[in-house]
Amino acid sequence: MKVLELENISFSYDGGIPLLKDISFSLEKNEFLSIVGSSGCGKSTIIKLIAGIEKADKGKIKGLTTGYMPQRDLLLPWRTVLENIMLPVELKKKDKEEGKKKAVAYLEKLHLAEYKDKLPHELSGGMRQRVSFLRTLLTEADILLLDEPFSALDAITKEYLQKWLLDTLKEFDKSIIFITHDINEALFLSDRILVCKDKPLDSFAEFIVPKDKEENVDKILEMKKEILHIIRGDN
Numbered sequence: 129m130k131v132l133e134l135e136n137i138s139f140s141y142d143g144g145i146p147l148l149k150d151i152s153f154s155l156e157k158n159e160f161l162s163i164v165g166s167s168g169c170g171k172s173t174i175i176k177l178i179a180g181i182e183k184a185d186k187g188k189i190k191g192l193t194t195g196y197m198p199q200r201d202l203l204l205p206w207r208t209v210l211e212n213i214m215l216p217v218e219l220k221k222k223d224k225e226e227g228k229k230k231a232v233a234y235l236e237k238l239h240l241a242e243y244k245d246k247l248p249h250e251l252s253g254g255m256r257q258r259v260s261f262l263r264t265l266l267t268e269a270d271i272l273l274l275d276e277p278f279s280a281l282d283a284i285t286k287e288y289l290q291k292w293l294l295d296t297l298k299e300f301d302k303s304i305i306f307i308t309h310d311i312n313e314a315l316f317l318s319d320r321i322l323v324c325k326d327k328p329l330d331s332f333a334e335f336i337v338p339k340d341k342e343e344n345v346d347k348i349l350e351m352k353k354e355i356l357h358i359i360r361g362d363n
């Protein structure tokens with residue numbers, strides 16, 4: 129079942145040079161879809177269009193509700209972890225007590241309860257990203273839009289959080305669009321990868337990643353080579 133569909137989307141900032149030209153793709157329920165491409169190809173813009181922060185010049189976007197985790201960590205420095213993750217609840221003017229209970233339950237479920245009264249500056253980079261993710265989860269949106277959530281982390285923390293993300297997602301009924309410029313990360317996490325081809329972006333190369341990754345190492349390495357070729361533009 130499709131949970132999101134982009135049809136023939138075109139977009140440019142302030143009527144300038146076209147950035148996206150007639151692009152279409154969809155997301156299936158419970159799918160983990162990554163979009164990879166070089167810096168500036170329009171990945172964040174696609175996410176902002178889906179989140180409704182920017183508006184397409186042409187085309188249609190249809191689908192279920194989305195929760196957006198921006199590229200930069202946007203935790204409010206004067207608010208504790210708990211107060212930060214309760215933001216979506218407050219913004220929706222939902223019952224605050226109910227919201228707090230839910231936020232605490234999520235923190236417990238993800239073994240982060242001991243951090244609930246800490247301020248963002250007291251947390252490691254990896255922990256801040258987990259908190260940002262949790263806040264996105266608490267929007268209760270069906271689709272999570274994650275824009276390079278791990279790109280600023282060191283390699284070890286990054287690998288740990290990638291596994292953490294996959295484990296966490298097993299507990300929730302979500303569909304994911306994940307932006308990255310890290311091909312290994314995309315191959316490790318995704319069911320499917322869309323690779324940005326030309327600029328302006330008018331189509332993607334699509335790769336279906338084998339389900340059992342350990343059994344298919346050769347296939348995945350081959351895929352990595354192909355993706356590198358496309359991104360470098362020497363295909």
Ligand SMILES: Nc1ncnc2c1ncn2[C@@H]1O[C@H](COP(=O)(O)OP(=O)(O)O)[C@@H](O)[C@H]1O
Pocket residue numbers: 141147165166167168169170171172173174
């Ligand atoms: N608000 C904006 N106004 C004008 N140009 C922008 C704006 N945001 C991004 N751009 C430009 O659009 C292009 C694509 O940006 P972006 O979607 O952020 O790329 P990516 O996430 O793939 O690195 C870049 O050239 C960038 O400079």
Ligand SMILES: [Mg+2]
Pocket residue numbers: 171172173199
């Ligand atoms: Mg970006």
